[in-house]
Amino acid sequence: MTASRPLILVTNDDGIVSPGIRHLVEIASEFGEVVVVAPDTPQSAKGHAITIHDIIRVNKVQVFDGVESYACSGTPVDCVKMAKHTLLKDRKIDLCLSGINHGSNASVNIIYSGTMSAAMEASMEGIKAIGFSLCNFSFEADFTAARYYVWKLIGWALNNDMEACKLLNVNIPGIPLESVKGIKICRQAEARWKEDFLENTDPNGRNYFWLSGKFVCDDRDHDTDVWALDDGYVSVVPCHHDLTHYGALETYRHIEHHADEQ
């Protein structure tokens, strides 16, 4: 431990009053000075959305005892941008933690996840970042196992420069602590959502849809996050934001075209 305590930014996508972020703030406070900048309303599945066509409100609020906290009208990614470039612009953020999300962000769920997008945004700024998710949607979920592994991984992250990769996607299985087998480093499982829009009619006789769906994962290899979670492990996926498909670069080189050869 150094003399000055590390500065830890905490955010989430379920909103500043959800149980998951309260657990995370409590654990993070054991390790350093925590500042919370989180959405003032639930922002699940907002992906990497940012607010560019509208204003953003930020209010200093009293939610967690003795912890500087801001409720933000924007998306999870807006919260990180506000923290980095305005609220904490003169300070060095040592670690960004997002969550604990209510529900899995394993596999392709990372793409839709506000929790993971907030963490990714921090990592794009060069800040070490971890998104935590508990594979149980309920606000009454038991966070005992999650708390233990979140505590373990925060301790690790503060003592590691994370030079190889600034972003971790951590999912905790929704089972009792004594049933959790440990931690696995994994790749993101390939999967998809098979959607089934529910169709209904409003009181004015107008049609509307509600997105619903089923997670379908046919990727049964033993090195994925989905497999690790099913087997009772906490999954840790090192992630990045480079979407280039390097394997396809040479395959598609023949598309290259020079205007003077038209």
Next chain:
Amino acid sequence: MTASRPLILVTNDDGIVSPGIRHLVEIASEFGEVVVVAPDTPQSAKGHAITIHDIIRVNKVQVFDGVESYACSGTPVDCVKMAKHTLLKDRKIDLCLSGINHGSNASVNIIYSGTMSAAMEASMEGIKAIGFSLCNFSFEADFTAARYYVWKLIGWALNNDMEACKLLNVNIPGIPLESVKGIKICRQAEARWKEDFLENTDPNGRNYFWLSGKFVCDDRDHDTDVWALDDGYVSVVPCHHDLTHYGALETYRHIEHHADEQ
């Protein structure tokens, strides 16, 4: 050309009445049967957001002569999900085109982009998908160069199985057609947005912020999309949705932990 015309889904994030999508629909109609499912309002920078806590409205509209078109209240990704799982659920979509976006989606802009997220969603469903962006924000922009290269790449995509990679991020420089040097296959440039939130006071004396920023790209290698565009080329980045940082898997293997060794 086969006897039946290919089915082409067109969407965007600037909204169904933006000039860019009109150009795209006109060009795509030369190649196949076009169905448009696009947001009824501008949805720029919505990333991979989906609507899960609210209803979605879909209205059949008359916007493009002789082209089946739907205006959707949801995000760009919602539009693709609606098309795939409801509106076109009994048909095979041969190609999904998104854009033509007003403004660059090169480099890390892909992460925030509704245009590219819509195309990515289609590719996650196994549909060949291309997002097109013109590096000019103006609704009065000259689309001559964009139209030529969009036409060229749609023709290519319909005649290629795109087995190596189903998703292309295409950016067209905002210069006259005769100045465009050709097409380059690129990787995504590493860059970031240096944000500068504008702070102001509303008529009620309450504070608000507006997100503003500057694109900062220090990645000056000659194989990136930013470099290609600056040099007068159309950039084509083959993309995927696997965010695993494979290079870091072994580096972080030491985090693995077995509960019975606690």
